[in-house]
Amino acid sequence: MDETVIVDNLRVHFLLEDTIVKAVDGVSFHVNKNETLALIGESGSGKSTLGKLLLMLIKPTSGEVYFNGLNLTKMRDRELRKIRQEMQLIPQHPEDALDPKWKIYDSMVEPLRIHKLVNGKSEEKELVYELLEMVGLQEEHLNRYPHELSGGELQRVVIARAISLNPKFIVCDEPTSMLDVSVQASIINLLLDLQKKLGLAYLFITHDLEIANVVADRIAVMHHGKIHKIS
């Protein structure tokens, strides 16, 4: 079985002032292990919604999502929280992706603490330093607050958080669209490096065909809630 994620006829409809908005309308595809599937489409085409659906941050109206053979749509919240270790989100706005009241260190260890993956302070610190090195940050960043870091640095913290749980699958929701062009390249290289090292599968949401061509093994085109073409 090569597929990490299988999506079967997924729909999500919202009721907005008496009209039904079909944000995602009957979508089926799969993501293989170790593969990057780029999802491109214009804004409003439902690609971010689809990303959140895969992580069950939004519940679908109908359809199924399988992750490593498990049906996520049928899962209870408690089981779902456990399974979240293996699938992560890298969001679009790095400047809003970390709690402004938390120091970077605390934000970075939060996933480890939630899933009780570390015992004691020293083990925690060791892991944090390991993560820092993997994403190319320095020790000095740890004691700062999010507003004291640049967009690129913040995105690295977010990536460190996401990989800290050893996930198998990450939804990257336009991870570079808010960054400078020069920083974009370094973040994309980082993501590609990590994919090789850790054997990750990505759903890479973007509206930039050039970036999609660089990162993707396959490209899916989304339009008005439907996937039109997968190559």
Next chain:
Amino acid sequence: MGIDANISFNFMRRYLKNNTIFGLAILLFLIATVILSPLTADPTKIDLQNNLQPPSLKHMFGTDNLGRDVFARIVHAAKVDLTISLVIVGLSAVIGIAIGLISGYYGGIIDKITVCLIDIFLALPELILALVIVGALGPGLLNSALALVALGWVRYARIVRGSVMSVKERQFIEVSKAVGIDDFNLIVKHILPNVVTPAITLAMLHLGHAVLSLASLGFLGLGAQPPTPEWGTMLNEGRVYLREAWWMSVFPGLAIMLTVLSFTLLGDGLRDVLDPKSRRLVYG
């Protein structure tokens, strides 16, 4: 024009700052009198020979109709009024913030009920509601405090609910959910720290308001019962003797006024420090 605006802005800032210092000075003075209250005369000692004495060296603020020292009574009343007000504000804040967090976060039917309750409470005049509640429970200091808590949580719930609704849509909440955080930790560790600032400012303003409400209930005979010294109750006792003994009413009235002023000024100052963007948060 620009320079003028700048000057008046600076003037305003300095003015606000001095106000805060003034408020702080009054508060420190009040706290000092509370600490030193055991040194005064016995506030409940009746001395009918010396009743209704005007202010003198022996009785700084005079004596009341039963010959009790008004100064001692005011100082001891400060202890009662301040601690009870503090309890009222503390309980109201805790209850209101909890309700605001839950209703803002979960929404749905809980939220509808909360909003409905808030609207009802805010639409009715507060003191009359308090009168109804104390009337039902029976007069007394504890019951009037309970009534004021029953009304006090509303503003905290409203202000916190509003902030929660905007904070919960932010991306770091979604990212934490994606990591697998449970609702309790999400609310306590992420949402609460991001919504609590306006509630703290509100609490400071609420303190002044609570002192005033407590004194109002006392004045109407529903608060502290004699012989417990309490500012509102003292005002009520002095009302009858207003022509013969102005000091029985004027000094407790001044005490109430200075206390409320102090908390209001401090609340304004606190708001300017904690939340420079919002310039208006009116209590009452």
